[in-house]
Each structure stands twice: as C-alpha cells, then as structure tokens.
Amino acid sequence: MIQHFPILSIMVLFLGAFLVVLVGRSRIARTAVVSAAVLTSFALMVALIKPVMIDGQIISYWMGNWAPVSGYAIGIGIEVDALSLFFGLLVSLAVMLSGFYSFKYITQDDSPDLFFTLYLMLAGGVMGIVLSGDLFNIFVMLEVMTFAAVALTAFRSWNPNAREAAFKYLVVGSLGSTFVLLGTALVYGQCHTLNLAQISGLLSVNGINPTMTFAFALLFTGFGVKAFMTPFHPIAADAHAAAPSSVSVLISGVFTKTGVYGIIRVSYFLFKSMGMSSMQTGLVFIGCVSMFVCVTMALNQHDFKRLLAFHSISQIGYILTSLGLCSAIGIAGGLYHAINHTLFKGLLFLTAGAVLYATGTTKLEKLGGLARRMPQTAALFMVGAFSISGIPPFNGFVSKWMIYQAAYEKAAETGSIGYAFVTVIAVVTSVLTLASFVKVGQSVFFGELPVELENVKETPLSMRIPMWIMAALCLLTGVLPGLMQQYIINPAVRATLDYKGYIDAMMGEGYAAAHLADTVPLAEAKYTFAGAWNPAFWLVLFVIVLLGVTVAMMIGKSGRGAATAIADDKHDTFFGGEKNTFSQVGGGDLFWGFKYNFRRYLNVMGNAHSGVVNDYVTWGVIDLALIIVYCFIFM
Amino acid sequence: MMLVNYIGAVLLLATGFYVMMTKENIIKIVIGMGIIDYGLNLIIVSIGFNEGGTAPIFTMSELKPGMYFVDPVPQALTLTSIVIGACVTAMALTLCIKLYEEYGTLNSSHIRRLRG
Amino acid sequence: MKNTDNSDLIVKCLADKFLPLSLVLGLYVILHGNISPGGGFQGGVLVSSAVLLLYLAYGYKGAAAAISGKILHKGEAFGAICYIVFAMLGIFYGFNFCRNVLFSRGEIGDIWSSGTIALMNYAVGLKVLTGVGFLLMLVIGLLAADPAEKAPDASEGGELK
C-alpha cells in the first residue's frame, strides 16, 4: 500500500485543482476541496517519514507496472529516496500553510476559484518534480509549475506591474525549460533511456564525451534558471513583488527548491560531476556571486516584497555554495538551510502580505509605525528577520554555522585560500542581510505612524495562525538541530551521496555494480558537526535577555509616560532644524552612506537590472555560454 | 540520424536566441520562442530517426519482411513538446495583448516599470 | 477580419457545409486514435476548429450563442478528471497507477484491442476539444470587443473590402 503514497500525494493536488474548476464558485466547497487536497498531500508525505527516512527504504514505483525489461526502463518511474522525500515534505508543508493563509487573503481579489486552481496546479507540479524518477517527466512537470507560477504572478488584476512581471518571467522561464529539454534530448541520444537511475548507471560506463558535457551544461543552467541563480534573478524579484504574497511564499520557498533539487540530481546523481574539484569550485563561485549580488541589490530597494525577493535569492546562494562544497557537513548545511529558507522566507512573505492586506501598499516610504497597530505581525516579522540574519536561538544560525564550518573545513582540507574567502563572503552577506532587515523593521514596523494608516487593523485570525505555525517551526528547528539532523537531514545527506543505492533500488540489485566500475567517488559520508555550542543555552540566554529588556522597558515607560513619539530636538540638526513631529529617517535613506560609497557598483548593477526583457535573456545566454566553456575546459 | 538535421536544429536554436536577445518588439520575442520550439522538436525527432525506417505502426496490410521502424519514443516526446510549445505561445500572446493595452506599445525597452 | 457584420453569404454557406465535415473528421481522429495516426490531441484540435468556422461565418455573437465558454472550461476539467480516474483504475485493480487494465480483448487492430488506452484517448479528446475551443473563444472575444474602441484604420479597412 505504501508504494502508492507518492503518486497519490501528487494526484490529490491535481484532482483538487480540477474539482475547484467544477465546484469552485461557492466558497465553502472551494475551501473544503483545497483544504482536503493540501492536508491529504501533507499527511501522505508525513506517513512516508517512517519507512523512508528512518528505515532507509527507497520506494520505486513503475507507472503502469512497466518494470524494466532486459535492463532497460521502458516506463516512467517514481522513485522516492530520502532526498526526494525531504523536498516533498518541505513542499507540502509550505503549500499547506500558505494555502490556509490564502483563504482569507485572496478575498481582496476577484475569481478566487481560478486562483486556487492555479495554486494547486503549482503545488502538484512541484510535487511531481521532486518525486519523479524520469528526466522527461521532470521537464513536463517543470512546465506545469512554470505556467502556473506565471499565471499566478499575473493574477492581481489591480496591480499594474503584474502582467509585465509575468511576461518577463514567462520568457526567461521558457529559456530555462528550453535548456532542460535540449539536455534531455541529448541524454536520450547517448543513453537511449530517460530513467534517472539508468542514465546515472550508463553515463559512467560510456564516460563523459563532448555531447554529455554539453548536455550537462544545459541541464545545469536550466535548473539554475528555476533556482534563479544569479544572472536570472531579476525576474524573480519582479515576480515576487507582483504576485500575491501567498504565491510569493511558493515561488520563493518551493519553486526555487525544484531548481536546487534539479542541480543536486544532475550534478550528484546523473553526471557525478561533483567528484571533480573544478565543478565544486564552479558551483561555489555561482553561489557566492548569487548571495553577494542579491544582498547588495536588496539594500537598494524601496519595496518591501521586492527587498524580500532579493534576499530570497541571496539565501539560495547559501544553499548552492554549501552544496558545491560536496562534503557531508556542507550538504547537511545546505539542506538544513533549504528547510530554514522555506520557513523564514515564507514567514517574511506572509508578514509582507499581512501588511499589504491591512494597508494596501508595500512601499517602504509610505509605511511606518505599524507595530502599534499590528503588534502580532510585527513580532512575527521580528522572528523572521532574526532567523534570516542568523541570530542564535533561531534556525538561520544553525544552518549558517554549518555552512561556515563546511567552507572552513574545505579550506583546511584543500589548502586553498579561496574557500576561506567563501566563509568571509558568507559572513559579510549575513551582516548585510541583518542590516537590510534593520532598515525594513525601522521603516515598516517602527518609527512614525503615517496619518493614512491610523485605522489599520490587525489581520484576521485565519491569516495569523499559519504565520504563528511558521514562527514556531523557525524556533523549533533552531533549538532542536540534533533531532532534525538525526531524522531529516542525515538520511537526506546519506541519500545524496549514495547514488549506487538509488540506481539499485530502481533498476534491480546489482545494476550499479555492473555498470559503475570506475567512478570518481564523491565525498565520504562522515559527519562531524559543529562543536561547542548548545542551542538550549542560547535559548535560555535569549529568553533572559528578552525578559530583561521587557522589564527595563516597562520600568522606563512608567518613568517617561506614554510620550514616546514626541519630537526631540537632538535630531533637528540633521534635518535642517525643522521641527517635525518625529524625525524618522526614511526607509530608503537609512544606508545612504553605504550607498554613496558603493555608488559606482550600485550604478553598474542598476543598469544591469534594466527591466528590458532582452537584456535578461542576453545575460542568461551569456551565462550559458560561460558555463559551457567552463565545462568543456574542466570536465 | 542525419547530421544536417542536427546542425539545422542548433542553428534554429541560435536564431531563436538571437531573436529573443535583440528584437525589441515583444511579438517578435514570442516568435523567437516559437523558433526555439521548432529547433527542439527537430532535434528530438532527428535523434530517433533511422535511415530507411518506416512509421512505427503495425498495420497488417502494409507490413513486409525486411521492414524496420524508426524510434517511436522521441516521436511521443515531440508530441508532448509541441503541445507545450503551443501553450507557451498562447500564454505569451495573451500577456502581449494585455501589455499592449496597458503600455500602449509593444516595444520591450518601454515596458520596464520594474527595474533596479 | 474586420467583417464582423457577417453579411457574406458565401462564407456562411461554406461554413454550414464544412462544419459537419470538420466535426466528423475530428471525431473520427479521436475515436481511431489508438489504431491509426492521430489521437485525442490532434482530433480535439480539429474539432475545436469548429469555433473558428462559426466565428468566420456568424461573428462572435453567433459563436457565443452556440457555445458557452463556461461549459467548455468545466468540460475541460471534467475531461482531466476522467483521465485521472482512468489512470487510477490501475490502483483499484491492484496494480500501479496508469496501468492498462482492460487490454487483452479483441484482435490486434480492433478498436477495443488497446483497453484503457482508447478510453484515455477519448478523455484527452474531450479535454482538448473543450480546452482549445475555450481558448479560441477567449481570443475571439477579444477580437470582437476591440473594433468598437479603436479608431477605424483607413489603410487596412479600405483594401480589405
């Protein structure tokens, strides 16, 4: 029975989508269908934790019972190892929470039935990708996902930017799909099959010839487009800002994960190129560029959601970097960060959605002081901001610590100064992330409350519950890293490094041994995790500090009274002596010194993010050409 | 397996990329995406082609000894890929219609509210 | 293209004659998809071209009077559900998803010889003919809405008439 669970958890989402088309006009029926679909999908995924994660079973499932005949996989297979299940759990969790959030959130738009159709289509497509074991099937599901994401980006008919963002997204996204399909075709020409496990077995026999090098470059870049690695990130920023927030959660937390998943499958499983140090350097380089470029772009933004979007890609850069390190702890850090990225990024986008729902704008200049009107949202935002910047009791710290440690160990191991520099870039990026969240917090939730926002109300309960769940998960994954590693991360890491088990589970025992005689071994799966810090102590310390600050504030408040927002004269000198009601530095101006000193760099980047879709395609093709050249030289 | 088809497909792909990179009319960008689709379909079908092979259909009256088929798998893949290409075009053109209504132009260098 | 008052008798007569033909051809291609070239997808597109014929002859109003967009959209979802249910038959019979459970009956070449394949073919046919028909209706609706707002273009209209 258990082998039917993966396919059912995909099909339930699609069936839900079609049922919403049929009965979606009525709100109750729609809510029931969507809740049932996302809950069933999540429950089926959770039910697989025991056999797959803990017992180490790999589920192989042949569509239509077309099992391999004389060593060739003729049908489409679904293969769920710990890595697939890891991403499947992540996806279904984010889909569930964001779906519950959307019920209320989407009432500001018309035709919610179409929204939920596309929403479930997007979810089903992503589930289809991460559970699939067939290269062409991955392409098909990639297209389902891309179309649904494009349509959802264009969903807000009252947002004037929505169609533009969707068009750019479609053009650049179809570029990525083109690369994936061309790579698939070339792989079929070489291996005469489309099954991932069998390709993985056959590619080592035939060795890597120029055609396969070309195919690798194409597949890698194609999945890179889906992960929005650096030259492709502008469209992600546009799409996040224009889409409804609950969709931004999916695009940032789920859609990009398929790209990461694809990169893992292509470079760890199919071509096993991660065994080569040159390929590791390439992926680490791409990750570092992604995280640095996007975080500096984020400092320059004036829109809440656009800023969050750039941070999202910056965190994807962390994941790519740590995956490129190709050591057990590096992969573990990357996967841990993937979970955390989904959680805290989802939380931040949901708070941005709550702000948009309550105030109708996400422009940083028009907001301010919302902590007084929306205290819970402000608290949730602080949790998300602390998590993404890596403040200790929250989850961002654990994964970032693992990534720093992995990069440092790599540097010690290879003796190259470059990997030590990677740690520096990662830390600097983390600091800049914190800086830009200080900016957001200051200009959205603290400071002066504009007159227009006087009667803003807190968001409804049905929207706050998913946010609280996400915040709680942020804290839990932060204080219980041991448990997470034992049951979720370590099995996934083991599965990532164990491609022989993957092949054998699909193609029958002994297939890998027969074909993989002379492979480059990937990293050995030794687990040496961070040494001397205990998250529980940090939690206690954090609580003590929090209590102390609260007590101090309460005492201080009783002394000073309620007049916290009166004008004080000491700021007047900075603002030409005028006596304003409150001297708040506008959200865009907080880091004017930084911006001034880096104006040349920021000008170059601003010109590169020109908003012209031709330019984005050009950067994409240039990036493909660079990757092709790199692969032909070093592979 | 025909080399001419392969090279033609690569050239079609390059043409499509060129159109997408340089043409400012967004309808032309969509046409470029179409050209890329044709290139992809051409290369997939050519990979399965076999000199002298016939269509992979068992129709009893036409089958003679010594006949052989071409590879049916890429043809099935191409059917899927054609439909996907048509869907891309449909979606992109509807977006073009809306963009023209909103911006009053089809020039991609004027459709750039989102930048920086 | 501008001729939306559809006063053209020749087009109307020809469309009346060709409409049944295109429908029959499309349905034939759908129904014989498993034993001859073609299939649900191609046949569905052929059938849905009837929308265009109707539009050419009777304009958007005529087409909209004959065909309801909402029903087409729901029909498409229904076709998709049918497809999933046919694919799930495998699970109900104790096999895997997408399993062909009704095969091995009839001789090779019979219409029923391929079992579930034929049923899936018909489901896809239904789905595509409604889906593409709906897409065409959408686009035709745009064409019909446009001319009233735009200024008449002399260079285009003058030559066409």
Add this chain to the structure above:
Amino acid sequence: MKRTLLVVALLIFMSAGIFSVTYMYKNIPITYDGSNTDVYELAHNPTDYDTSDADGVASIIVKENLDKTRATNNVTAIVFDFRGYDTLGESFILLTAITGALVVLRKSKKRGEGAAKNEEH
C-alpha cells in the same frame, strides 16, 4: 559592449552545439537500430519474439507493445500507456495555460472589489 558579448555567447553556443551534435552523429550509436528487429516476424508472433539483446528502450517497447497492450500504433501506445503519465502532465499544462489565459484576459478590477462579490456566495 553588450552586442559583442551577445555575439560571442551565440558563437560559443553554436560552435559547442555543432561540435557536440557532430560527435553524437559520428560516435554514439543510434537510439534504435531497427534492422535488428524483424518487425514482420514480430507482428505475426509477438509473444515469442526475443528482446534480450536490446540496444535501447525503443526496441523493447516495440515488442512489448504488441505483446501487452495490443495497440497497433506504437506512438499512441507510448503516449498513452508507457508514458501515459507524461500525457497526463501534458494535459495539465494545457489546462494550466488556458486557466492562465483566462486569468490574464479577465477584466481588471479595483482592489477589494472582489471581496464584495465573494460575500454573496
């Protein structure tokens, strides 16, 4: 500057692509060498036909098709049976694209206007 980069990138793509496909044409065996499969024999006696020396997916599919599914059209058999799941995905794509077109083409409304409409249901 951008033009130069663009042309260089295209040239790299074209030369790498042509080199790769030429290599594939010359050195990699074709996906389905039909001359090893006696189709005539296969059509008359599908059950006993031997596929142990298969050189690819296709040669097995051609045989298994007649044996198991009994569809005479191989391509349809692959589309609906061997790779039926892909066709399912393909029809999902069509529905997604059409719903997307519907979403894009619907009349644009002011913010919050949908809210009033929803309360009726």
